[in-house]
Amino acid sequence: MKRMLPGLLLLASVAAAQGPQGPPATPKRPVTDTYFGQAVVDNYRWLEDTNSPEVKAWFQAQGDYTKQALDQIPGRDSLISAFVRYDKLRPVRYGEVKQRGTRYFYRKTLPTEAVGKLYLREGKTGPERLLFDPAAYDKTKTYAMAAFTPSNDGQQVVIGLQEGGAELSALRTLAVATKAFRPETIASVFGGEVTWLPDNSGFLYTPQNSNDPKDPKGNLDTKARLHRLGTDPAADPELFSRAKYPQLGIRPDQYPYVYFSDDETQIYGGLSSVDNRINAWVAAPADLRKPTIPWKRLAAPADSVYNYLKLGGQLYLYSIKGAPRGRILVTDAANPSPATARVLLPEGKLHITGISSTKDFLFVTLNDGINDQIRQYDPRSKQWAPVPLPLNGSAAVMPLDAPRSNDVLVDVTSWKQPLTLYDYSPATRKLAVSRFDVPAKYPGVADLVVEEVEAPGHDGAQVPLTLIYRKGLKKDGQAVCYMTGYGAYGISATPYFSTRYLALLNKGVVVAVTHPRGGSEKGQTWYRAGYQTTKPNTWKDFISCGEYLVKNSYTSPQHLIGEGTSAGGVLIGRAITERPDLFAAAISNVSCSNAMRFENSPNGPVNAPEFGTVKDSVQCRGLYEMDAFQHVKAGTKYPAVLCVGGMNDPRVIVWQPGKFAAALQAASTSGKPVLMQVNYDNGHFTEDKKVAFRNFANMYAFALWQAGHPEFQPATIAVR
Numbered sequence: 001m002k003r004m005l006p007g008l009l010l011l012a013s014v015a016a017a018q019g020p021q022g023p024p025a026t027p028k029r030p031v032t033d034t035y036f037g038q039a040v041v042d043n044y045r046w047l048e049d050t051n052s053p054e055v056k057a058w059f060q061a062q063g064d065y066t067k068q069a070l071d072q073i074p075g076r077d078s079l080i081s082a083f084v085r086y087d088k089l090r091p092v093r094y095g096e097v098k099q100r101g102t103r104y105f106y107r108k109t110l111p112t113e114a115v116g117k118l119y120l121r122e123g124k125t126g127p128e129r130l131l132f133d134p135a136a137y138d139k140t141k142t143y144a145m146a147a148f149t150p151s152n153d154g155q156q157v158v159i160g161l162q163e164g165g166a167e168l169s170a171l172r173t174l175a176v177a178t179k180a181f182r183p184e185t186i187a188s189v190f191g192g193e194v195t196w197l198p199d200n201s202g203f204l205y206t207p208q209n210s211n212d213p214k215d216p217k218g219n220l221d222t223k224a225r226l227h228r229l230g231t232d233p234a235a236d237p238e239l240f241s242r243a244k245y246p247q248l249g250i251r252p253d254q255y256p257y258v259y260f261s262d263d264e265t266q267i268y269g270g271l272s273s274v275d276n277r278i279n280a281w282v283a284a285p286a287d288l289r290k291p292t293i294p295w296k297r298l299a300a301p302a303d304s305v306y307n308y309l310k311l312g313g314q315l316y317l318y319s320i321k322g323a324p325r326g327r328i329l330v331t332d333a334a335n336p337s338p339a340t341a342r343v344l345l346p347e348g349k350l351h352i353t354g355i356s357s358t359k360d361f362l363f364v365t366l367n368d369g370i371n372d373q374i375r376q377y378d379p380r381s382k383q384w385a386p387v388p389l390p391l392n393g394s395a396a397v398m399p400l401d402a403p404r405s406n407d408v409l410v411d412v413t414s415w416k417q418p419l420t421l422y423d424y425s426p427a428t429r430k431l432a433v434s435r436f437d438v439p440a441k442y443p444g445v446a447d448l449v450v451e452e453v454e455a456p457g458h459d460g461a462q463v464p465l466t467l468i469y470r471k472g473l474k475k476d477g478q479a480v481c482y483m484t485g486y487g488a489y490g491i492s493a494t495p496y497f498s499t500r501y502l503a504l505l506n507k508g509v510v511v512a513v514t515h516p517r518g519g520s521e522k523g524q525t526w527y528r529a530g531y532q533t534t535k536p537n538t539w540k541d542f543i544s545c546g547e548y549l550v551k552n553s554y555t556s557p558q559h560l561i562g563e564g565t566s567a568g569g570v571l572i573g574r575a576i577t578e579r580p581d582l583f584a585a586a587i588s589n590v591s592c593s594n595a596m597r598f599e600n601s602p603n604g605p606v607n608a609p610e611f612g613t614v615k616d617s618v619q620c621r622g623l624y625e626m627d628a629f630q631h632v633k634a635g636t637k638y639p640a641v642l643c644v645g646g647m648n649d650p651r652v653i654v655w656q657p658g659k660f661a662a663a664l665q666a667a668s669t670s671g672k673p674v675l676m677q678v679n680y681d682n683g684h685f686t687e688d689k690k691v692a693f694r695n696f697a698n699m700y701a702f703a704l705w706q707a708g709h710p711e712f713q714p715a716t717i718a719v720r
Contacts, residue, residue, distance in 0.1 A: 063678030075712035076701035086499040090440035099400035100154030147192035160192015202228040213650030261310040262403040303338035326352030455548035464515035481555035487518030487538035488567035490527035516541030533622035539574040573628020585706035593660035637670035640706035
């Protein structure tokens with residue numbers, strides 16, 4: 001008799017156990033950990049072994065059950081149709097325009113295409129030439145172009161290729177003249193951006209240690225390397241790492257990188273982490289040829305420099321030291337000293353969010369909490385001037401070829417204004433709609449109303465809240481409301497136009513974007529007030545926003561949807577475990593739901609500076625507080641919850657939302673469904689439009705079903 005594998009046994013037993021009325025059964029196998037004298041029980045530790053056939057079968061069964069449930073929702077396909085229809089209204093999308101001499105390289109995506117292709121023009125108005133199509137690269141597999149970096153002379157392009165929704169890229173070098181790839185391939189590079197050598201003979205990059213997103217050592221002790229074209233990548237010399245420079249105090253979780261200043265007169269070695277403070281050194285380009293580089297300190301974390309760039313002989317620093325809203329300092333690039341740097345732009349009422357430069361100008365982006373302003377500085381005249389923007393919202397400066405040109409693209413968008421690309425001349429301070437902008441008119445936009453309000457927080461803080469809805473909204477508490485939040489890493493929820501939101505708005509849904517502590521809407525103090533041990537403010541601010549919406553009759557608990565993605569999983573997970581009565585439904589998307597075990601996931605150690613570590617008694621208590629999984633209590637009437645995880649996700653491993661789903665399924669007594677959607681063709685996210693459209697339609701349809709939207713009610717409900 002043929003022996004059945006253990007995984008198949010589980011799948012068969014799960015299928016038998018789930019029946020028509022419940023999700024797949026999940027055995028409890030308690031494991032007890034003791035942290036600083038406190039015992040913590042984990043009933044689902046076994047789900048962390050994603051290589052186990054039993055665990056694979058569990059995720060497959062959960063995914064199949066979820067698909068069966070979601071397929072019953074009548075409005076789901078109408079959402080996909082709306083996404084596709086709105087996508088077609090913009091006949092072409094241009095992105096990542098990069099200039100090299102007279103050549104313009106860019107990504108172009110048509111509505112009929114799932115992913116973008118790489119194109120080239122000679123001059124902005126020259127004929128278009130297709131350089132690379134990911135869909136044609138290997139028709140037996142699915143590829144996307146994560147990034148592309150043209151050489152300085154525009155003769156070659158390094159392309160980062162992602163396969164099957166994975167986020168780690170393989171680097172290939174394309175010759176522009178022949179459109180042929182060089183033979184070598186460099187695997188396991190996150191994203192795919194590189195820095196070319198000035199003579200275009202090679203490039204600088206930092207690979208991961210493994211192509212497996214579940215490898216716990218994949219992004220620890222990484223090494224910045226130099227690749228010479230035509231050589232074996234296995235022999236690429238190591239430039240900057242903990243192993244090579246032990247005296248620099250590099251931690252295993254810090255990601256080393258090396259790149260050139262825009263004018264290629266300096267090289268910088270830096271350490272990337274979730275700590276936004278720059279940790280970097282400087283050297284001369286000639287030092288790349290030496291066995292060891294004589295690095296000289298540029299800025300340490302204690303200097304609280306958030307960004308820097310070289311323009312002429314000066315180094316410009318964006319610093320928050322003694323200025324939580326930020327200021328701009330300037331120091332000698334040859335002998336940088338943040339401590340003695342001169343103040344160029346003092347701290348003001350607006351907080352600085354970024355700096356960039358072209359050949360002759362410095363640009364500073366500032367924010368009033370929601371809307372951006374941009375100022376430019378000319379070091380030659382020592383004059384500041386505002387960049388004229390056509391509307392309030394978000395704006396970004398994108399230099400096209402910083403060291404050699406003053407050409408700039410400026411993109412501008414708002415909650416109800418689609419993104420528009422402008423050509424900008426800093427010399428004349430004139431904006432003109434760019435050749436790379438393709439306008440689109442979307443249905444219902446003219447009827448949208450945007451309110452910027454503040455909700456009283458639990459401790460008296462005023463929490464910014466953006467409300468978007470159609471004209472004529474009756475504030476009778478009957479509207480379905482989709483409330484989203486993030487609140488981590490100092491990332492602010494700045495205005496942007498979303499066709500996905502538009503699909504909800506055109507169905508009468510109120511969209512509420514929260515700005516909780518943990519973001520930087522009110523500067524660095526706002527960020528630090530939702531960080532590590534102060535993290536409870538993040539989800540309490542989210543709860544306060546929900547209470548504001550109910551109190552002011554925008555919606556009611558029977559119609560309120562909460563959503564959090566990635567680090568926003570802390571926000572949504574703890575919001576529904578603390579106030580389950582406030583929500584009809586929740587979406588926990590690729591979510592950090594088990595914070596105490598995050599360090600045991602591949603991406604966990606590098607995120608410890610943001611959330612904390614269980615190795616520290618105070619931070620450990622903070623992690624327990626933000627751990628949604630540990631706060632699930634049996635016998636509680638939880639809202640309907642859809643957890644989403646990606647099997648190729650290197651950022652939040654799939655067992656994080658998986659364990660949360662298992663705990664909620666066992667604990668909830670509300671009779672409302674708890675589902676676990678498993679994406680096998682997706683990582684943390686994907687460029688593939690078909691996959692993304694399906695994923696968001698599933699999430700929205702589930703939530704609208706449970707929040708009582710009439711277009712999403714199945715004739716019969718076969719899941720609890």
